[in-house]
Amino acid sequence: MASYTATINIPDISPAPAGRIGPNLIFNPRGQIFQKGPAMPAPAAIGGYQCDYWGHRGYGSKVFVEQRPVPLGDPLAQRYVMRMTWASVAGPSNYSLIACDIDDVRNYAGSKCTLSLRIRADQNRNICLEHNQHFGEGGASPEWTGAPITIPVTTEFQDIHIPIDDWPSVAGKILGSSETDTDRIGIVLFCEAGSNFNARTNNLGQSSGWIEIARMELREDVNNEIVTMADPWSVYDEEAEFLRCQSLLEVFDKTEVLWSGYVESGKYRWIGLPFKVTKRRYPVITLSNITAVGFGAVTCPLTTKTGLQIAGLGNATINSGYFQANVIVDANHPYTP
Incomplete structure (x- = not known):
């Protein structure tokens, strides 16, 4: 990341009288926290939360x-x-x-x-x-x-x-x-x-x-x-x-969430995955690299603000099987004016 030589022209500021300043309500006022990385990967039409909050x-x-x-x-x-x-x-x-x-x-x-x-x-x-x-x-x-x-x-x-x-x-x-x-x-x-x-x-x-x-x-x-x-x-x-x-914004990246055990045709098997924090909006859940043995489909049938449930629908009859997937839970919603 390139730095620079700054010029600064800040007028004299007299401190406000004691007891007449309310608390500052801006989080991360100096941009020191960039929880999603120090820069977006590329210029984008739709942004999101970058320097958190x-x-x-x-x-x-x-x-x-x-x-x-x-x-x-x-x-x-x-x-x-x-x-x-x-x-x-x-x-x-x-x-x-x-x-x-x-x-x-x-x-x-x-x-x-x-x-x-x-x-x-x-x-x-x-x-x-x-x-x-x-x-x-x-x-x-x-x-x-x-x-x-x-x-x-x-x-x-x-x-x-x-x-x-x-x-x-x-x-x-x-x-x-x-x-x-x-x-x-x-x-x-x-x-x-x-x-x-x-x-x-x-x-x-x-x-x-x-x-x-x-x-x-x-x-x-x-x-x-x-x-x-x-x-x-x-x-x-x-x-x-x-x-x-x-406490508000977090990207949770969990790889290879795995369920294994007996599989029965037409029956669901599932695993729960809790989130660490509460988000302002429901996060976007992405499953990728899905592998299933004995299952016809792996989905996220239940998502809340605190967790999700990953389920597999069995297509085998009383047989040992498993499913696994990479899971990304992302609360990085773009701001809409």
């Missing part, structure tokens, strides 16, 4: 997300930055974005908060912030989306503080009952978007490029005062951050 997606356009090391002695004084590169493909419905979902739609409801970014771009350009409330599957619909906020980004790292003061109350709203598509608020950064998104992106338009995010924070404005960031940026240690990320 951050979703990225290119619809039509191509996106590439990577973790870039910061050289020792660099003014950023941290280990990594997150870079998102996008190759815009012209089209009214196409876009490229990066987003962060935060569990619990009650966050900031009827209140104010400040989004703080340490960010730079390949050239002076605008990106657009969208923020929303999602009440979960079966909950209040449609989700609420706030007014778009244009963010000017330069080629030097700068601290940018964006007040968000229009979060509505959630009183009287209905929460969904899904255990996986849960209620949450969303912070979305549109990097480019076609004309169908003009109203949501302040006519952002389409162009190719990249942004690098060194830090990101979201804090409540206590006592209705605009928050200015204090140092440090409420950074969790890496182990704690990893555990927080892992």
Whole structure:
């Protein structure tokens, strides 16, 4: 992975008065955790969760997300930055974005908060912030989306503080009952978007490029005062951050799951496989390299948020047999705006 020599232009920031800063709700604020690897294997139209808890997606356009090391002695004084590169493909419905979902739609409801970014771009350009409330599957619909906020980004790292003061109350709203598509608020950064998104992106338009995010924070404005960031940026240690990320998103790759024993024609034999953690959405289950002796088919007839059941349908009569398969359980769902 290539590194770089950064320039940094961070204005003086006075620490906020004690007791007036709410906790930072952004997980992995420095991009130090890339549980699925430090880069996507290739630019993709549909992204997913790359630097855990951050979703990225290119619809039509191509996106590439990577973790870039910061050289020792660099003014950023941290280990990594997150870079998102996008190759815009012209089209009214196409876009490229990066987003962060935060569990619990009650966050900031009827209140104010400040989004703080340490960010730079390949050239002076605008990106657009969208923020929303999602009440979960079966909950209040449609989700609420706030007014778009244009963010000017330069080629030097700068601290940018964006007040968000229009979060509505959630009183009287209905929460969904899904255990996986849960209620949450969303912070979305549109990097480019076609004309169908003009109203949501302040006519952002389409162009190719990249942004690098060194830090990101979201804090409540206590006592209705605009928050200015204090140092440090409420950074969790890496182990704690990893555990927080892992609690939501995980790729579980289990090879050669094996059942062996007697086989009876027309009868199922099965093996259970538990998941280690609870996902926000049902994972995608993939079986490959299936080998079956005495069985006509091997399938996943039962999948839940905590485990799956792999079954084989016997075609032999009281005979010794087995089945095995490689199994991938992947919660890497693309973000859909």
